Amino acid sequence: MWHSKKVTEVITEMGVDPGAGLSSSEAEKRLEQFGPNEFRDHKKTAIWKLFFSQINSMLIYILIAAALISLFIGEYSDAAIIVLVILLNSVIGVIQETKAEKALEELKKLATPKAIVKRDGVVQEIPSEQLVPGDIVVIDAGRFIPADIRLIETANLKIEESSLTGESVPVDKDADWQAAEEKVPIADQHNMAFMSTLSAYGRGIGIVVNTGMNTEIGKIAALLGDQKQEMTPLQVKLAELGKILGIGAVLISLVIFLIGFFQGRVALDMFLIAVSLAVAAIPEGLPAIVTIVLALGVQRMIKRRAIVRKLPAVETLGAVSVICSDKTGTLTQNKMTVTDVFVNGTYAPLASLKLENQYEKLFFEALVLCNDAVVTTAEQSGDPTEIALVAAAGTVGIDKQLLDHRYQRVREIPFDSERKMMTTVHQNKDNFLVMTKGALESLLPKAATVILNGQKVPLSRTETERIISQANAMSDKALRVLAIAYKEVPQVADLSAEELENNLTLLGLTGMIDPPRVEVKASIVQCHNAGIKTVMITGDHQKTAFAIAKELGIASSDKETMPGNEIDTLTEDELKEKVKKIRVFARVSPEHKVKIVKALKANGEIASMTGDGVNDAPSLQQADVGVAMGQSGTDVAKGAADIILTDDNFATIVAAVEEGRNIYQNIKKAILFLLSCNLGEIITLFFAILLGWPTPLTAVHILWINLITDTFPAISLGLDPDDPDVMKERPRSIRESIFAHGSGLFTLINGAIIGFITLFAFIAGLAFYTGSESLFTIDFADVPQDALIHAQTMAFITLSVSQLFHALNLRNQHKSIFQVGLFSNKYLLASILFGISIQAALVNIPFFNNIFAIHFLTIKDWLLILALSLLPIILNELWKAGKRIL
Template sequence: MVALPEVAAAPQDRPPYRRTARDVVASLAGDGKRGLTDGEARDRLRRYGRNELPSAPPVPAWRRFLAQFKDVLTGLLLVATAVSFAAWWLEPEGPVPYEALTILAVVLLNGVLGFAQESRAEQALAALEAMSAPSARVLRDGEQRMVPTPELVPGDLLLLEEGDTIAADARVVESIALRAAESALTGESTAASKDSAPLAEEAGIGDRTNMVFSGTAIAAGRGRAVVTGTGRATEIGRIAASLQATEEAPTPLQKELDGVGKLLGAAVVAIAVVIGATLVLVEHLNALADLLDVLLLAVSLAVAAVPEGLTAITTIVLSLGTRRMAERNVIVRKLSSVETLGSTTTICSDKTGTLTRNEMTVRAVVTASGRVDLTGTGYDPAGEVQQGGEPVEDPALLEEVSRTLAAGELANNAALRQEGGRWTVQGDPTEGALVVAARKVGHASEALHGRFPRVGEVPFSSERKLMSTAHTDAQDPGRTMVFSKGAPDVLLARCTEERVGAGTRPLTPARREELGRAVDALAAEALRTLGVAYRALGRDAAAEAVTEELEQALVFLGVVGMIDPPRPEARDAVARAKRAGVRPVMITGDHPATASAIAAELGIAESGAAAVTGTALQRMDEAELRDTVREVAVYARVAPEHKLRIVRALHANGEIAAMTGDGVNDAPALKAADIGVAMGITGTDVAKGAADMVLADDDFASIVAAVEEGRSIFANIQRFLRFLLSSNIGEVLVMFLGVVFAGTIGLVAEEGSALVVPLLATQILWINLLTDSGPALALGVEPPDHDVMLRPPRDPRSRVLPGRAWLDIVFIGVVMAVGTLLVMDWELPGGLVSGADAGQGIGRARTMGFTTLVFFQLFNTFNSRFEHHSTFHRLFANRWLWLAVAGSAALQVAVVHLPFLQRPFRTVPLDAGDWLLCVSVASSVVWIGELKKRVLRGRRG
């Protein structure tokens, strides 16, 4: 441990790294022991501003609104309407261009809706970013606090631990084996050691060994540092222009949908050009007004039919879905992971805290004189030492247990606290369990640490599986004690003696084997085991000399057995994952017997199934490993680098894998996995930064819930795609077939017009406005179906809409077009069929065709909910869909019957019989769809 050096203060104009830590703290009016007060922190936040990098100014709302009209087709439509107004202005005696006015109004309304949807998506994404915003651990008013990174201020005292991402530039004031990974700034691949000693000369960033920098990470050790620069004043802030966040690349799904939209758009534009050219040539149009009408019609058809909003609506559905996932404690950092969730075949999960409660409780202690059991659960220190259900009376056994738990309490960084009547542990749960157990045998933390103040530490690492601390003895001032705890097999290899009562004895091979069997027995009870040992150093031992070399010739005290009980919801989540075709795999650093017992209890593996150890994995070549990962569901004593090999082997087998992790060394595996899942509670900042998702509750059940939501979101995307594309194809076919077969169905131009078209430009745009907004989005929030977790994972190579789906889409479009034109034919004289009231004019026939097509699309929303299930399956599950359909139907009624809307849309009132005919014919899309689905279900069954 490197404390604040007693060196004379340097001149204040020197940079912090050339001044003593004490002087830097004083110059910032800070407190090296208690940190800033809350009031001072608020004042400094106002004075220095938020701890944020410079960013591009937000795009003004008016620019985002104008961006809704930037595509070529919409611009062409606006130009055409402008020409219509100009022609009317030059010839004021001509008719008022109501159609152009209406088109302009509809285009503007579409722009408003697009702007609102875009804003809502941005708000949803901003909310997700706020949920996953980083925070920093600081000391304020003498208490540890988690403070949002933007609220850090100069003078704040940062508490640094392995895995933390550093939130501001800071001067180290205390270092315990502290090392920082600074490659983001310096390019150096190896971590840099940090201490608090001032530097005598000017130094570059890479040589400032007493400074830590914003954006880098703590690779090992722990310490404290006082913030010297935030926001623009940090080193990374000075080069922020090169570090600006770039716009997130579109996901594979969005790219595919963009391609679908462009392909369909090209086809529709071609059809619009053909229709326009046909009208001009066949009808011999040459008047400016007629040519403008044709241009408006062709462009309106293209604007209405081109699915330009596919990517935007997909983003909205994804963002809304991720908000639902956040409500289920899953924070999504990358939208692309939502697409991948539906394809997940394997979930590789840590055990501790994810499948279990992460509330370790010491249940047993084995020492030289035997085994004892501790009563009580959780972090409540109430309990007693028992043997065979009775209080222990053997003084030698009690002495050994007391010393074992006292050593475990001292080689420890956790703290036990009582808040609001509830006991909690601050720090690692395993260390917390030792603190609680020591309290149960009568050791008060204050008294222990008062007698044995800590003077050094060799931190725990996943490679060493060991931690040691050095303490002076207040009752024997010249003596230094080393207390160690770690994996029993690792610790026993460093021990030469064993504590027995008040004395010691040599640790023989036979005794080592006996202790190994005791460890196996505890592990077979699903207890996690931890060995505890000590070493007394000579009176001349220097406190600063505590290194790994001193972790030899230890005296073994005992083995502690503790349990982290499975989460009650984990077993059900495992069963649900298996039913969904997703294989749960447990990966843990625990003893193989403990891992196997917990896995069997949760249903991950069969009872008695052996766990594969990290040592065994190390010996396997790639071919053996690929064979192993196909069958094995439990891995024990696994190091973080083994996780990476497991992920790669799963990929080689064609699996889509999710991998959980919390430590710094888990980052490579999290990045390599198809879905990296970091722990939100116990996870380090580095792990969270590498992950695609963060679990707010560290619960395995939340991962399974995320898979369910991911599948549901993808199914909803398919729903609104089927609806949008079939509806758009229906509109195009109505116009194309209506022009081509105008004479066949008795369609003639109305008086004063040279155009012969089934629907007008305003009517086409109105249909698009009604159906492509509310109903489409409502389909995107359809609740998860009951069988969504009974289907196998989706093949990631499959198209979002396979060939069969396209056939269904075209089929529904044809049904809509034929039905709409038949209704018009019914109202027109001289066609294929003639109704009783035929001959009442093109206006009435067009109004009925217009209304029929609107209701075709509204009925099609229900038809599009399921590809195979009946339309009436869970008919009332989605209230938003009913509201959207009801609202659209009401607006169509208004367009038909309200006089001030009739003129711009060229509609006439319909009577009850007309409405019945329109709605009845439109409902055929449901009945025909039902027949098709029944046939498909019969083939599948």
């Protein structure tokens, strides 16, 4: 723990002379010992491995087996169609994956190309990759820190660490600061400078203590490289479904084969029938349809300002039950802002203040004059605190450029960490204005008077206590307090710095904070209504974090907050219990964020993590859905995330969750549609064989329906308009089955309806075209081939048309199709009309008659088919009406 050691101890341990630095020979030895100051290469996944990962599922294996069997029995067209489906699914997945996993490459780009070091007694510039532990590094303003450094000298040094710690304000660094205890959060280690952070002000000298993968940023790189990709809930459910369907297909096929064999049927015929039944059990188009619906969902998400890097993340986002959000830049504006002021004896919000006397105007002029920030319409540069002061003055009509021109600066005393004050002197006609700003505890003892009710009054004990009370009130709101004072002097040439900063008149106090985004509060309320918890995880101070969380409605009591150092004292089980109640985690490290996300997931939560900094990258990757900010986010965060928000707006996350929920519902509709249709095919074949009938359908009939007729309605269901009530529901459980909430029973009943009306169409066709007196007098042992083909055609068309109509039932299992809007999904209506048209073409064009072994149908045949095919809709509408009445 380098921050807890004295400078002399570090120098001795590193074996270096601070005045001369390392010798070149010693540096070479250490470079060989510790390696270059860079990150280990992250081995990229080969394209063939990515491709294999797309087909590595039980469902795909079953399809491959079906293709091989089709080839074996000479059904080459069937095999070609199945292979085409597999390839389509895999190619789409590979294209998405090759755009991902760039986090480590972007991390490497953060390393600075050059570093200023002392070697052999000479200050020189070297490539940062050649830095070794023990090197003496010189730090100046505007330079990235090239390694983890223990500071040994500092002069007004401030370092911007937001990308690593989440702290929104540059941190004052002090080489003489001593840690009170060994375990101190990174953001509070004031004698350390960390790799890839930025020196914003002042200068310093330090000793390199860690390089490459041993740096804090290197640890993040290691966390990213060690993360394992987990399956999303939908992938898990589809894998389970594939296993169930595979086992079910084999068992049913085996049962049918044995029944037929013991019935005395030809073994080869029974094998072909069993294969047909296996084909019927597997929805061949399911993987491709799910992929296509997800891809179409990605396009819809883009319109809502969310870019999806990984297809399954669309569906997972809809299941999110907790959003872990970084504070700085995500919930807040990442811009220090003056919100409250105490001036002229009055405490008031800045927005409500009106200038009523010269001293109130002078207060705001002091904010601008005692200020080094450059703020124009074209640029803003300087310390964020000073930029905030200029902006505050701008709200009351004071322009910095005009004021700087009017009151020329003639002298200044820069801010330093010991005085905690800054003073500037300005020419004012015949005298001089001395403007001072700084910490109240430093400035108040130097003030002799205070402005009260437009008058200068002596700073009495009563007024002093009142001022301190007002400052405490600002601190209680987690505001950073800054005191402003002035005095007028006739000349400054002979005055010392101490004399300039004595006998001041206190003008007032400013309270500033990085304020929350305006639209975030409403979004958090919407999350709450949707059953989604919001948790703030930040590197900022606990008091500041709670103030923002309370204002946004994330937390109501400080008992719902926890500092990062407390996480280190908890076991995994204890943290699992804690995260159920804690809503704000403050002063956390990247490792803490990962632990928190893991604990939430261990509780069965589906966790989303939002962030923009380098420090967020490991937790973004660990979360079920990592959401990065597109505008303010680092490339590292974007590379580790699943979804990127183009407008950095927390409200967009809520919109994306809503879109994700609707996409999942639509995917579920497509899956249930395909399964109920395939169940209808199984029932048709199973009962026909069980009863000793001829087979109502051939393998090519089944494949055609599964891959062509059913595909377009399934995709159209994936495009179903958004359900306005979807955000009124609780997030679905990670353990929830696709068949939950009555979906399994719905599938079974509708599969049975489709199967039995198909059987009825088949047996009615046999009865009519064999000339039997009734359905019960058919001689199944002596069915003419023409009559069989005619009956099979009726079964084939009834099955396909009834499935097309059944797609309307899937739009909503509770609302009538008229309540949902019969014409609200034009894609579905078009696919139904297309499906009926293409089936009619097959029947009426002789060329297709031969290929599909089907027969021309009469008007009477068509009327029976349409009457039977409408039954699924009629029965479902009656069932829904009954449930609504009851």
